[in-house]
Amino acid sequence: MSTAVTLKTRDGGSTALSPEHLDGLRAKLRGAVCLPGDPGYDQARTLWNAMIDRKPAVTVRALGASDVIHAVRFAREHGLLLAVRGGGHNIAGNAVCDGGLQLDLSLMRSVRVDPVAKTARVEPGAILGDVDKETQAFGLAVPLGVNSTTGISGLTLGGGFGWLSRKYGLTIDNLLSVDLVTANGALVHASDKENHDLFWAVRGGGGNFGVVTSFEFRLHAIGTELLTGVIIHPLAKAKEILTGYRRVVSQAPDDLAVWFVMRKAPPLPFLPAEHHGTDVLVLALCWSGDIDAGRGPVGAIQGLGKPLAEIIGPMPFVAWQQLLDPLLTPGFRNYWKSQSFTELSDGAIDTLIDAAKRIPSAESEIAFAQVGGAINRVPAGATAYPHRNLQFVLNEHTRWSEPAKDKECIA
Numbered sequence: 001m002s003t004a005v006t007l008k009t010r011d012g013g014s015t016a017l018s019p020e021h022l023d024g025l026r027a028k029l030r031g032a033v034c035l036p037g038d039p040g041y042d043q044a045r046t047l048w049n050a051m052i053d054r055k056p057a058v059t060v061r062a063l064g065a066s067d068v069i070h071a072v073r074f075a076r077e078h079g080l081l082l083a084v085r086g087g088g089h090n091i092a093g094n095a096v097c098d099g100g101l102q103l104d105l106s107l108m109r110s111v112r113v114d115p116v117a118k119t120a121r122v123e124p125g126a127i128l129g130d131v132d133k134e135t136q137a138f139g140l141a142v143p144l145g146v147n148s149t150t151g152i153s154g155l156t157l158g159g160g161f162g163w164l165s166r167k168y169g170l171t172i173d174n175l176l177s178v179d180l181v182t183a184n185g186a187l188v189h190a191s192d193k194e195n196h197d198l199f200w201a202v203r204g205g206g207g208n209f210g211v212v213t214s215f216e217f218r219l220h221a222i223g224t225e226l227l228t229g230v231i232i233h234p235l236a237k238a239k240e241i242l243t244g245y246r247r248v249v250s251q252a253p254d255d256l257a258v259w260f261v262m263r264k265a266p267p268l269p270f271l272p273a274e275h276h277g278t279d280v281l282v283l284a285l286c287w288s289g290d291i292d293a294g295r296g297p298v299g300a301i302q303g304l305g306k307p308l309a310e311i312i313g314p315m316p317f318v319a320w321q322q323l324l325d326p327l328l329t330p331g332f333r334n335y336w337k338s339q340s341f342t343e344l345s346d347g348a349i350d351t352l353i354d355a356a357k358r359i360p361s362a363e364s365e366i367a368f369a370q371v372g373g374a375i376n377r378v379p380a381g382a383t384a385y386p387h388r389n390l391q392f393v394l395n396e397h398t399r400w401s402e403p404a405k406d407k408e409c410i411a
Ligand SMILES: Cc1cc2nc3c(=O)[nH]c(=O)nc-3n(C[C@H](O)[C@H](O)[C@H](O)COP(=O)(O)OP(=O)(O)OC[C@H]3O[C@@H](n4cnc5c(N)ncnc54)[C@H](O)[C@@H]3O)c2cc1C
Pocket: 048, 083, 084, 085, 086, 087, 088, 089, 090, 091, 093, 094, 095, 105, 124, 144, 145, 146, 147, 150, 151, 152, 153, 154, 155, 156, 157, 158, 159, 160, 161, 162, 206, 207, 208, 210, 211, 212, 213, 328
């Protein structure tokens, strides 16, 4: 490389860095410094949401904490605009910046489980499937999200909820400590005992307090099979089913989490072909306690209405955690919103059903997650995630492929 590279700075200006500057950085790293066209550059800048197409001037593909320290110090020294990438799932695309320095952590994916202490050390580029596979080798788990390709970093820093959260809390409620590189390029340890305020902030406060290079989680013995499944109803029956759903889940033990989705029916093998592409309400459930003890509570959900199809039974937890992956593949255009609910009112049910009839693409869905339980037993001020009174979280997952449909789908 022989010419200077111009990078955007944090103050909105730009700076030109000589080849010597970049060679100096390169010499300190275990990982790579990539410029546009270099192997790995496009891989690092391409995010899950195809709406995001930004081109950093330089990408550092870190392989360890020392690379993170050097990249942060380099950005600080030159006042560079810096973006940090974990799993790349953030819909707004915060993991990549135009014209600045991207620090890509996605190659740092190691997970080390201590089955005796029931803890796991996880590197920041790990995806949820990495963590599930390693912990499940010992019948252990930490509550994570429902799509195995989501990054552990952004999910944890934002709170993190999934099938196990009603029983064991949010992902951050099971975070024991982090190693983190602060904006001045120093690596610090934060836990209940050390840098307590920083530990408070990273549990729900997002990525702005530093770059986490290692997460330490508490694990739970859940076994390797849970009672899980999905039940599909026609959307036309949604009012009746959701009224029953509301009654059943309000009395359900924390072992049970039942979410629902409204969308066009995907071509699932257990759903008769004549229903593919029709408007449906899908109930998805996970019982995280003893399987036999779950038959009653799960049966109460199965007893609602007359489904088009259902598939319920014990399933390997790792497989269950990947079940939704085919519906959440990267490369689509996405515009998402979420709202929180302390109850599911009649008005909310009517509004959701009405919106579901107007879903603009076959890939879009209205997803309604049941939370509460252990999440709500943590005091609101104990972490930076304050929403400890919710029962449900709504996500509008608008997904489509043609740029010509952007306006319609965003609206
Ligand atoms: C398909 C899909 C399914 C999802 N399912 C769930 C779910 O079930 N439950 C749930 O709680 N959430 C879920 N989410 C939301 C998800 O948790 C967030 O989008 C999260 O930000 C993704 O983290 P990431 O590391 O993949 O993202 P990235 O885009 O890489 O990072 C997200 C943010 O964190 C910052 N960041 C990344 N790594 C670090 C680090 N090591 N240190 C400091 N800052 C960092 C980034 O700069 C960015 O601002 C889902 C998202 C998608 C797209």
